[in-house]
Amino acid sequence: MLLLQSASRCRCRAHFGGLGRTPDGHLARQEVPAPPGRPGAGRQRALTAGLSRRHGPATGRDAPAGAAGSSPAGQRQQPAPAVGLATLILVICGMTLTAWGDRITAPLRRLRSHRDLRRTAPLWAALYAVRPEIALEPPVGLSGDPEFALYRRVIEIRDGQLALPVHLHPRVPEWAADACRAARLDERRTAATIEAAVLTAALEAAAAGRRYPYPATPGHAPPATPPDLHTESSRLTLVADAFIHCPIVAGIRRRVRADLHAGPVPGNAHPAEPT
Structure with a gap:
């Protein structure tokens, strides 16, 4: 009821003006000055005031700037539960990483x-x-533990290299x-190719x-064995590939065979002693 009365009174004053008496006692309309601001602002303010008294504080676009969605002063928004759960999962994974x-x-x-x-396999077989x-006994194939088999394969190839310098x-x-x-080979392929050529020549002579x-020239030295198994096996795979497929190694094999068929040069080579 208060809302209707306020709106009706405001509309009458804005549209028809007010009624009053003139100095001679007659009734006449009197213009009611509008509130300062844009035209019709009085009606909107009166209606807003009535709504506020009837339904409580204004919300949405009628609310004061900065009031919508704001939290009380000094109150901080709490993080979402999903953030805490994700943090907990990451902590647990980090603590158990060494296990799984x-x-x-x-x-x-x-x-x-x-x-x-x-x-x-081809290099080891040669x-x-x-x-x-x-x-080592028994011979190692691809069955069983492949990591242990590779470990033995690397040791056996290195043992064979140590037995061949006298034949180089x-x-x-x-x-x-x-x-x-x-x-114009790169450094890594050059090292693998030279090692494969040395093994090829020593195997042919043996x-x-x-x-x-006399031993190999001072410019050649077998590489040191790295502490990591897979680093050494990766290096030996390059050597084995050059041993089988590299044309440089194939050319040196033919050259060594020709030298062997020509016979030893006096003072430079002699037949191997029986083992």
Whole structure:
């Protein structure tokens, strides 16, 4: 009722003006000055005031600027529960990473070990044919634990390398280095190619029973064994690939065979002693 009375009174005053008496006692309309501001602002203010008394504080676009959605002074909004849950999950994962991380990476390590075993098989077979004593008993295949099999494969290849320096032609490292420079190979492939050429020449001389009276030239030294198994197996896979497929190694193999068929140079080589 108060709302209707306020709105009706405001409308009458704004539209018809007010009624009053003139100095001579007659009734006449008197203009009621509008409140300051834009035209019709009085009606809107009166209606807003009535609504406020009837229904409480204004909301939405009628609310004062900054009032909508604001929180009381000094009160901070709390983070969503999802943020706390995500933080808790990350903390638990970090604390237990050492327990389950190894199980997740185990299949990848097994696949890598299988791959390295297959790629180093031709090199190992060539060494085993000349030096069968390098093989541990029983011979290792792809069955069982591939990581342990790869560990044994690396040891056996290194043992074969240590048994071959006396059969190395002294000029093979120089021949291989010159060929790699002419082919513009990068440093990593150059090292693998020279090592494969050295092994090829030593295996050819060992199979022919040829020994050389002095060790390899000072410019060649077998690489040191790294502490990481997969680093060493990756290096040996490059050597095995060069041993089988590299044309530089194939050329040195033919050159060494020709030198062996020509016979030892007096004072430079002699037949191998029986073992």
